[in-house]
Amino acid sequence: MPSSTQPLENATFQNSFVEELRGDASFDHSPRQVPGYHYSRVQPTPVADPHLLAWSEELAAELGLSRPPEQGAAVEALAGNRVLETMKPFAARYGGHQFGNWAGQLGDGRAMSLGELPALDGTVREIQLKGAGPTPYSRRADGRAVLRSSVREFLCSEAMYHLGVPTTRALSLVATGDAVVRDMFYDGNARPEPGAIVARVSPTFVRFGNFQLLAATGEIDNLRLLADYVIRRHFPELGEPSPAVYEQWFAQVCRRTAVMVAHWMTVGFVHGVMNTDNMSILGLTIDYGPYGWLEPYEPDWTPNTTDFATHRYAFGQQPRVALWNLMALAQALTPLIPDPQALRPHLDDYVATFTARRQELLRRKLGLSVELAEDAALLDELLSALAAAQVDMTVFFRQLSHRTSDVLTGTADEATAWPMLLASAAYPDSPAEGQAQLQQWLLRYMQRVRQETAAPEDIQAGMLAANPKYVLRNYLAQQAIEAAEAGDLAPLQRLYQVLKTPFAEQPEHEELAAKRPEWAREKPGSATLSCSS
Helix, strand or coil: CCCCCECHHHCCCECHHHHHCCEECCCCCCCCCCCCCCEEECCCCCCCCCEEEEECHHHHHHHCECCCCCCCHHHHHHHCCCCCCCCCCEEECCEEEECCEEEEECCCCCEEEEEEEECCCCCEEEEEEECECCCCCCCCCCCECEHHHHHHHHHHHHHHHHHCCCECEEEEEEEEEEEEEECCCCCCCCEEEEEEEEEEEECCCCEHHHHHHHHHCCCHHHHHHHHHHHHHHHCHHHCCCCHHHHHHHHHHHHHHHHHHHHHHHHHCEECCCCCHHHCECCCCECCCCCCEECCECCCCCCCEHHHCCCCCCCHHHHHHHHHHHHHHHHHHHHHHCCCHHHHHHHHHHHHHHHHHHHHHHHHHHHCCCCCCCCHHHHHHHHHHHHHHHCCEHHHHHHHHHHHHHHHHHCCCCHHHHHHHHHHHHCCCCCCHHHHHHHHHHHHHHHHHHCCCCCCHHHHHHHHHCCCCCCCCCHHHHHHHHHHHHCCCCHHHHHHHHHHCCCCCCCHHHHHHHCCCCHHHCCCECCCEECCCC
16 A cells, blocks of 8 residues: 555546446536436636645545645646546536425536545545536536635535544635635625635535435436445445345435434534535535534524525524435435335434434533433433523533533532633523523532542543534634635634644634634624525
8 A cells, every 4th residue: 555645646536436327428518407317527617826725634645645836737636727637527416405395406516526536545535626617517607616615615624524523525725816706695795706616525425316316307227326336335335236235225324314413413513504415425514505603502593594584404403304304315215125114214213323322422522431321311401401501512511521620629619610611601692591500400410420430530531532622613714714815824724723633722722712702793604604605
């Protein structure tokens, strides 16, 4: 296995999706329906002046790639200005339910995959450019992406990875030198913004919607071909595809999705647009659009202005929406399974897996290693108390890691520790009665944690390893974006470096762990976003 790195322009790409599935090879980029195919071959549209803004050293090392200079052959490939000899770029065809309504054909309208690179660990990763120009699936759009959404995608996908959340990755962020016109809030105020392209990385970008569209159009042979491809490539442990294996595969997708959402719910991540075309078949967080990080613990909060009417994709709704999306996937797979009712128990398993994994993650956050019968009720009460108090989720758990140890060792007593904790985590409008409820919960929690057999320093170490100090708060991302738009990359690079070790104290970066300031409460980009990018 090679251990040295090489420039991207020297890498040899593989093209299993193109070579094993059915594609439209007309290279006609005009918006249209593309029946009968899994993908369309495409060519990126060149940009004016590509240069590298950010690079994931960790991901590049996994892929055996060396960091490119700011400009040159590698950056030209990452911007779509150069297609390497072994690349076979394509845009995938899929459909989906958007906000609960069937939307028909959607597809990669702003993304195109260049091919796959073998990683040093033997796995294969697909490299996809977001913002590299129009495809047949662009509908009325230009296939481009702006700097603000590209910064958010690059930062968040890498931040989630370092938090231990199942996610797609980002290899690079490249400025294009072109302006892209966007109406950020769909209110008639379109304006030119700097353009950018993110290179996204995942074992595959296949989504629930790929299967849904093939089932909806009656392309059963294509549906089976795609299922067989995904199983052979990404679930080989299940064996050769068959009706029984399709069922086992669906069970795996349910479990992986449950684990992913449990992670979201315990770090405070709100996806913002959980349409079925934004659900990875591998159970990875995909499509970082109008996402947000929960600051005050408000289960009904959504960052997506498009979702303000119904709050369908609010933080607290995410477990239910994922189940709904899995039901839609099950419906799409029924042509492959003799008894579709056999899929139903796996939906129940999703619920059980989600509940068990969220409880496991919460127990780690609370320093509870010995499982007791009363723990489930204690965890439910915690979530209710957090919602009542509307304290900062990240600050609360991080401070709890320290205060619990202080109380256990006698460094502080509960009468002073808990008011100090709540003062640090509360916002100006956090309800006083909710804080009182949370303080009562803390008293019960300490009774419980005293039943642990581990030493206080070990309990604290475990809690600090489970409760991040640094997350990609909405206002921090917006500050980095505004600086980058003005030509200053220092805030972006600093934030990126800090988010790579989110559980470390990093006292020199203390201000990046601060609660949301009042000025950011209603500021566009810091509080709310749209699907526009």
